[in-house]
Amino acid sequence: MVQDRTLPAFQSATAQVSSEEGLRLYEDMILGRYFEDKCAEMYYRGKMFGFVHLYNGQEAVSTGVIKAMRSDDYVCSTYRDHVHALSAGVPANSVMAELFGKETGCSKGRGGSMHMFSKEHNLLGGFAFIGEGIPVALGAAFQARYRRDALGDAAADQVTAAFFGDGTTNNGQFFECLNMAALWKLPILFVVENNKWAIGMAHERATSQPEIYRKASVFGMPGVEVDGMDVLAVRAAAQEAISRARAGEGPTLIECLTYRFRGHSLADPDELRSQAEKETWQARDPIGRFEAYLLEQNLADEETLKSVRQRIDGLIEAAVKFAEDSPEPDPSELYRYIFAER
Amino acid sequence: MVQDRTLPAFQSATAQVSSEEGLRLYEDMILGRYFEDKCAEMYYRGKMFGFVHLYNGQEAVSTGVIKAMRSDDYVCSTYRDHVHALSAGVPANSVMAELFGKETGCSKGRGGSMHMFSKEHNLLGGFAFIGEGIPVALGAAFQARYRRDALGDAAADQVTAAFFGDGTTNNGQFFECLNMAALWKLPILFVVENNKWAIGMAHERATSQPEIYRKASVFGMPGVEVDGMDVLAVRAAAQEAISRARAGEGPTLIECLTYRFRGHSLADPDELRSQAEKETWQARDPIGRFEAYLLEQNLADEETLKSVRQRIDGLIEAAVKFAEDSPEPDPSELYRYIFAER
Amino acid sequence: MAETLLFNALRQAIDEEMSRDGTVYVLGEDVGQYGGSYKVTKGLYEKYGELRVLDTPIAENSFTGMAVGSAMTGLKPIVEGMNMGFLLLAFNQIANNAGMLRYTSGGNFEIPMVIRGPGGVGRQLGAEHSQRLEAYFQAVPGLKIVACSTPYNAKGLLKSAIRDRNPVLFFEHVLLYNLKEDLPEDEYLLPLNQAEVVRRGEDVTILTYSRMRHHVMQAVKSLEKKGFDPEVIDLISLKPIDYDTLGESIRKTHRVIIVEECMKTGGIAAEIIASINDRFFDELDAPVLRLSSQDIPTPYNGRLESLTIVQPKQIEAAVEQMVALRV
């Protein structure tokens, strides 16, 4: 088992969540979890293909960050993008239909699992190559600053969140973008989902300094380390970073210590991670933990949580049905979308 | 004038240079300076073409580092490579002939100013693109470690020095290589020649954190800041880094604060740097300073220094004559060197 | 308008488009305070400020990706490659994101951006600064590729490229920046997808682009004196190729010579020959001839360098042989 870092402590009690807010977060995490479980099922039943990377275990990050953002803010993801898309508001129907390769998918069946896009929901993608989404996210952030400061649009205070993994932080684009973001004080959150592994490469074997949040310091940028299994801790860090970004005070690097409960993709035999490591992290399941918190704090009762789970269950079933019933893309449109349409 | 950093103090007296050693360093700096001055002359006389980047002002770096290395160590340079080549032992004749595009040039007239190579002198190049030499240097360093640890060759303790500028440290390859070098404890020196400018881009406008040596810290690597106008200070830092590298203790980042006395290249109008800034740095001329030191410490007298200068003068004149008299490449060999020869 | 240098024609195009549309901005190395390595953006920093003429760190892949992200969200970036060769570092962003993202996103996003700068073989700049990336990028789907060759077309094409809602790779030539030409007083735009018939003729169709157009025209001067009558077409758009204009010419001359500055293997001419073969095989009286650069990195030495690229004399000889000998 790879050595574990001590998760930073967070006083959940200080989080001040309302019951309504708590349920919103809970629902989003359940949505993410159930959606992914259904993907696994559908993949094994031959309904979806290619590389499918599930998000199980990391829900607190997507929910914690994206649910702290506004709907006109931007989200930029990787190949592990289903749940970021859902948190960003892309309907489960469109994400599922995309996975089924249907015309009703958010990328019209052209993209697939690793290429979820939604202009309507300011989801910039779905990037299958490591790191390549970070510059794109930077561009969205630059755009907001440009509108505000070059075009004088005071309302242009949108923030962008770029999500990526620990392995990606050894790639040049990560550093190049930290520099430019800090240099130009761009409204962006670099959210590292450090799940300790990049496919079969343990983080410690890939980097000379495993504490990623510290790298921010040499770019003059705040870097924070967060318990990525605690949705409230993530949310608190995100809120702070978002208000700083919105106020024109620049970027933040947030390192969320988390874990994926499944293999890298549904094709990964997942033989290198130890049972002990998996169990340690499984015990920190962000959903179970938040459930306990909601109950303890009397923000919800078992009944309410159950009804959320049932509703999401139904929603996912409906998404599968929607995807199955949806038409495939029209072969005559093979060349559509190569260029802009007049 | 761009804000100046305080140059770190160095106690030259602790350097313990012998007279012989001092003269060797002096001669190398003079060689670099005179060679470049001659290049300017030859360029304006239409003897050499393309982009020619001179090194005037930065001599203490090349001499300080390379003259602290062994002849079987490796040097990796950029487009500003003439003087690194000379310090590495490539004869002035071959460097000048290369600039004249002659068959007797170190790259057989195929490379030109930005592409000096010499296998014989372990000069890896001559890289015209920003940053691309750093990975190549890393490869030479990896090779030494590989021979030692994978092939069991105890004599494989060669060290590699990669030279590059401040502007280059915003490029991804720089960071990617810092990480790999530290991770694998490779015997390499990353020598940043921070001359405050990347063509017309002031360092402070290009980077969110101008103290480059600090970036080493987040890779778990020692980073040192050196007065790059003081050959003994550079040499001392290099010696320490080299012995660490040779002992298998890994890489070092050395940031040399220096200045180029001419425009970026001979084609650069050099309009952005203030007169005041130029004068401040001109006053720190590494050659004048080292001359004074040698005289003060009685390591040499005026006469000796003068004879060094005269010898180098003659050597440069001879190099020009050699280059002029040398044959051009044979047109029938246009396709030679595309592939290895059997 | 008085005689305008090509680099100034480009500057005018950018300036006009920037003042017309606030979302147009320029980014790249030394485009701002320095005014651009070849002075194409000179004065624009002072006029439009540091956000609209953005000096970037030397991080080609990331600032190109940043341009893509800003284009996806409504801006119209013009990326200057200080030398187009440096964009080898940005290949991933150009191919995957500028080129393919619109399609892969199922039409969610448009990427209105221009990537422009000097390419080609200069005067002894050495191998790395003498690249002809049009050949490397031509297979990338979703990109338009344009090469300008005169002050007039440089200006009109660049303006159209900036207004185009797709990613356009726009090649200038390092040795053409100082060409001079009288430009129209009034605003004009030129279509990106139309080849330019530079000279009408009957004997043979010469297809070319960028600097080689001028080598061709030099050859044509001598050829005219000898009584030859070649048709010269500047391709302008290297992707897609304007086969309407080409076809019209080929149906008239039945002979084609392509003169390109990229290397022969996998070059622009290769694709054109293959397409001519697809479309106009029966029209040809002789195999299409390609005159290309040698398949080698450009050597520094001047004599070797001039042997590497096609010279006017070779074009002359090729036309003479093809036409006079009726091969």
Next chain:
Amino acid sequence: MAETLLFNALRQAIDEEMSRDGTVYVLGEDVGQYGGSYKVTKGLYEKYGELRVLDTPIAENSFTGMAVGSAMTGLKPIVEGMNMGFLLLAFNQIANNAGMLRYTSGGNFEIPMVIRGPGGVGRQLGAEHSQRLEAYFQAVPGLKIVACSTPYNAKGLLKSAIRDRNPVLFFEHVLLYNLKEDLPEDEYLLPLNQAEVVRRGEDVTILTYSRMRHHVMQAVKSLEKKGFDPEVIDLISLKPIDYDTLGESIRKTHRVIIVEECMKTGGIAAEIIASINDRFFDELDAPVLRLSSQDIPTPYNGRLESLTIVQPKQIEAAVEQMVALRV
């Protein structure tokens, strides 16, 4: 030897060369402890240790450049592109340094290295994981480009590529790793520069490579039943192309169909057609036909994806049309 899967044939090649020559090493993402995404290096980490089977961070440009530097100083690196597409990020190192450095250095350095890994269109992997980089890299001078297609040739070619003193881009196909074949017991090497005549025939020459060889052979099965007799040539070397073997065939059949998996524009077939035009124009009874992938990023949807690449039925129809109708 018992039936060997293609990925094991590759592993054998690497294993044999690593045990033969201590300077041969493998580097790339997950090549070590994980054994490689497609298991090509499985077991080698345990056998040769962590320096000779080096797990790298995700930094393609730099680790490829590192491989170049190690090759310049005497090692023989084998870079695995986990997917060859990822090497778009290493385009600069591959083109400038692997490809051009030897020439630009005036012969100072040799760069004996192999860059290998899976490419091609798989089963609904999406656009970015379905690249065919042979087209993007074919114009780079100084590189050799090889594509294997069977366990037998995969092993023999990879061994030769490892021993070659030049940089070799070695393409495997993501859908061919599980092909099985009996391999010789004894060591063998195959020449890198020789096309493989897969089937002798008289009617038409079909040129192909990589996975499309198998689509062609599937088509040939039906064609044989209908009495057609096509000659099938697997190019093996995509750069340089073996025009000796091609010429021999063309002089016999006078008809050529090229089946490739890369996109049509700027693809491998474009270059071959142009060269056939240069060399064998008078031998042709019909224009060379190219069957290529559509000029689009590969869509995820299975039906669109299969429309994007060439299917056996189309090859069949093309042969029938060209031969039977004597067009």
